[in-house]
Amino acid sequence: MEFLVASAIGVMTAGGLYLVLRLRTFPVIMGMSLLTYAVNVFLFASGRLTIGAPPILTDAERYTDPLPQALVLTAIVISFGMTAVVVMIALGAYLGADDDHVDDPAPAKDGSEGAS
Amino acid sequence: MNHWIIAPVVLPAMLAPFIVLAARYHIGIQRVFSVAGVLALITIAAGLTWQASDGTVTLYQLSDWAAPFGIVLVGDRLSTMMVLLTAVLALFVLLYAIGSEWDNRGRHFHALFQFQLMGIMGAFLTGDLFNLFVFFEVLLIASYGLMIHAGGHVRLRAGVQYVLYNLLGSTLFLFALGALYAQTGTLNMADLAQRVAMIDGAETVGIRIASVMLLLVFAVKAALVPLHFWLPSSYAEAPAPVAALFAIMTKVGAYAIIRVYTLIFGPDVAVTEGLHGLWLMPLALISLAIGMVGVLAARRLHRLVAFSVIGSMGMVMVSIALFTPAGIAAALYYIVHSTLAAGALFLITDLTRAGRSDLNLTAQPPVAGGPLTAAMFFAAAIAMAGLPPLSGFVGKLLILDAGFASGWVVWIWVVVLGSSLISVVGFSRAGSTLFWKSRSVVVPSDVADAEDSKSAENREATAKDDGSDVPSFLSYGAVSGLLVLLVLHTVLAGPIYRFTEATSAQLFAPSRYMSTVLETKGKLTRPKPEGYDKGHADDGHGAKDAGHGETKEEGH
Numbered sequence: 227m228e229f230l231v232a233s234a235i236g237v238m239t240a241g242g243l244y245l246v247l248r249l250r251t252f253p254v255i256m257g258m259s260l261l262t263y264a265v266n267v268f269l270f271a272s273g274r275l276t277i278g279a280p281p282i283l284t285d286a287e288r289y290t291d292p293l294p295q296a297l298v299l300t301a302i303v304i305s306f307g308m309t310a311v312v313v314m315i316a317l318g319a320y321l322g323a324d325d326d327h328v329d330d331p332a333p334a335k336d337g338s339e340g341a342s
Numbered sequence: 343m344n345h346w347i348i349a350p351v352v353l354p355a356m357l358a359p360f361i362v363l364a365a366r367y368h369i370g371i372q373r374v375f376s377v378a379g380v381l382a383l384i385t386i387a388a389g390l391t392w393q394a395s396d397g398t399v400t401l402y403q404l405s406d407w408a409a410p411f412g413i414v415l416v417g418d419r420l421s422t423m424m425v426l427l428t429a430v431l432a433l434f435v436l437l438y439a440i441g442s443e444w445d446n447r448g449r450h451f452h453a454l455f456q457f458q459l460m461g462i463m464g465a466f467l468t469g470d471l472f473n474l475f476v477f478f479e480v481l482l483i484a485s486y487g488l489m490i491h492a493g494g495h496v497r498l499r500a501g502v503q504y505v506l507y508n509l510l511g512s513t514l515f516l517f518a519l520g521a522l523y524a525q526t527g528t529l530n531m532a533d534l535a536q537r538v539a540m541i542d543g544a545e546t547v548g549i550r551i552a553s554v555m556l557l558l559v560f561a562v563k564a565a566l567v568p569l570h571f572w573l574p575s576s577y578a579e580a581p582a583p584v585a586a587l588f589a590i591m592t593k594v595g596a597y598a599i600i601r602v603y604t605l606i607f608g609p610d611v612a613v614t615e616g617l618h619g620l621w622l623m624p625l626a627l628i629s630l631a632i633g634m635v636g637v638l639a640a641r642r643l644h645r646l647v648a649f650s651v652i653g654s655m656g657m658v659m660v661s662i663a664l665f666t667p668a669g670i671a672a673a674l675y676y677i678v679h680s681t682l683a684a685g686a687l688f689l690i691t692d693l694t695r696a697g698r699s700d701l702n703l704t705a706q707p708p709v710a711g712g713p714l715t716a717a718m719f720f721a722a723a724i725a726m727a728g729l730p731p732l733s734g735f736v737g738k739l740l741i742l743d744a745g746f747a748s749g750w751v752v753w754i755w756v757v758v759l760g761s762s763l764i765s766v767v768g769f770s771r772a773g774s775t776l777f778w779k780s781r782s783v784v785v786p787s788d789v790a791d792a793e794d795s796k797s798a799e800n801r802e803a804t805a806k807d808d809g810s811d812v813p814s815f816l817s818y819g820a821v822s823g824l825l826v827l828l829v830l831h832t833v834l835a836g837p838i839y840r841f842t843e844a845t846s847a848q849l850f851a852p853s854r855y856m857s858t859v860l861e862t863k864g865k866l867t868r869p870k871p872e873g874y875d876k877g878h879a880d881d882g883h884g885a886k887d888a889g890h891g892e893t894k895e896e897g898h
Contacts (some may be wrong), residue, residue, distance in 0.1 A: 246506075246510060251502060254506055255506075258506065258509050258510070258513070261510070261513045261799060262513060264519055265513050265516040265520070268516075268517060268520045269516060269519070269520040269523075271520075272520040272521070272523045272524035272526075273523070273524075274524075290528075290813065293523070293529075294520075294523065297519070297520075299522075300472070300476065301516055304476070304479045305509075305512075305513075306513075307483065308479070308482075308483065308505075308509055308512070311483060311486055312505045312506060312509060314504070315486065315490060315498060315501050315502050315505055316489070316502050318493075318495075318498045319495060319498035319499045319501065321504050322493075322494070322495030322498050322499075323495040323496075323498070323499060327499075327501060328502060328506065329503075330499075330503075330575060333786075
């Protein structure tokens with residue numbers, strides 16, 4: 227199971243990083259989402275992988291660490307909100323400039339665009 | 343328990359929704375509340391700084407949960423000093439935004455401003471790494487809104503870059519936190535410091551990776567050179583008051599580096615020894631050089647200022663990378679200086695824009711109010727470039743002096759002095775082109791110098807992009823306020839440096855911080871009915887002796 231989870235995190239991170247390095251906003255945002263999935267699973271695994279144990283202290287022998295679960299919840303909420311924000315801003319930029327490149331425009335155009 | 347320490351977080355957090363909900367359509371009411379809130383923040387921050395100035399470490403346990411389990415806010419000299427700096431900068435930025443009507447060019451400026459303050463204050467005060475992440479997100483999400491305030495597609499595009507870069511940074515932060523938690527089982531800073539010191543020398547891979555990832559995250563925030571690419575565009579395109587407020591955001595990164603790499607991965611921790619110093623110092627020197635070369639190379643004023651921010655962050659990081667008490671003390675002095683100077687410069691950039699069609703470094707006809715703006719630019723540029731008599735010079739001297747003790751002394755002196763020269767050339771070129779050459783420009787209208795007023799009207803009609811002709815009195819007042827603070831920072835260099843020296847001494851002797859955080863009793867760890875203690879003891883937190891006898895009474 228450790229191998230499965232670890233390779234899943236690895237594949238998602240690699241795919242996410244590849245997409246993030248693309249030029250246009252859509253793949254970049256997809257890549258960000260993949261990366262956040264990867265990091266969520268990673269956070270979850272950081273409390274060690276335990277199956278079938280309660281996340282609270284009881285009289286039972288085994289329990290799973292509850293803190294990473296709380297961390298993951300926070301991280302999910304934040305990344306969800308952030309993704310929504312970046313989609314909105316990217317949409318605005320795309321509709322305004324008619325162009326969804328992430329990088330700066332070529333310097334020749336720069337001078338004319340200086341005053342906004 | 344003393345509740346004042348959470349006020350810098352709660353006050354803006356309450357004020358912002360109030361501004362959105364109750365004063366949505368009344369810019370006047372928004373302004374009054376926003377300024378009143380910031381004034382109150384300054385008062386509270388000054389009180390906290392005064393309280394911490396004798397070395398007291400104030401602890402605030404949220405919901406009364408004791409340290410490694412609950413989230414704590416900690417106010418020591420460093421935190422409270424940064425909180426005070428933020429509040430003071432925020433006041434002048436806010437006054438400028440009001441004076442220049444920037445706050446009225448889009449919606450919700452004041453609410454976002456308050457949320458941003460809440461995030462920054464929280465990041466400075468928190469004693470928990472995951473909570474630091476949360477406050478980073480709070481300040482970032484508010485900054486996304488501020489960054490694209492007043493719209494425009496150039497700004498939106500810069501905003502997309504800024505948001506994406508910071509999202510990547512946040513993801514990396516989470517990876518680092520996960521790795522850290524997997525290694526130590528805690529995220530409370532003081533607890534981490536204890537645990538990391540106990541890590542076996544044979545199994546250091548995980549903790550070293552976590553430590554470097556954390557450094558990367560903070561270096562992104564501090565715009566250290568290979569990670570600085572988000573800064574020039576976003577700072578240059580952001581509305582001027584926002585850019586000026588962002589001057590404190592890079593310092594959040596510097597603060598986090600100081601905090602984490604003196605407390606948790608301190609210089610005497612064996613497992614991470616020689617790990618970050620190896621990278622931090624060369625990168626800091628390179629950022630300093632690149633920032634100042636960027637000042638010389640920039641063709642537009644706002645880019646120039648953005649690069650000077652990178653350069654001054656490089657200077658701060660050079661001093662931090664020494665990881666000696668003298669180095670940190672000099673860095674703290676320089677942080678205050680660089681925040682004020684960068685804020686002033688961004689605001690002056692906006693003053694310069696008034697009456698000009700763009701910010702290209704080309705000569706354009708003179709405008710009303712030009713001489714005053716020029717004088718302010720002159721003063722702020724002197725401060726930023728580190729020429730005497732202003733505080734940049736004092737700060738640079740302190741850093742050069744602190745550098746003596748390190749093996750990098752030759753490099754530090756060469757790069758700091760060389761980059762100073764370059765930045766002096768860059769700033770004087772920009773200033774003389776913008777303000778002096780304009781005198782020799784032949785006004786392209788029919789009647790040239792004879793009818794000054796008429797041609798001025800013509801120009802204003804043609805170059806009326808930004809809506810404002812002559813900056814208002816309040817705008818000038820805000821900028822000169824920052825400049826006066828810079829002068830005060832110079833005049834009072836002695837007492838301020840003694841304070842930062844005491845601060846760094848406190849950072850390098852963290853036992854009081856740690857004992858205050860970890861030994862103060864909270865809910866459950868105070869004597870309680872039996873049932874609780876049993877469950878509590880086998881929580882996997884072996885290092886914490888929950889029920890031990892001697893009671894250190896709370897440090898507040």
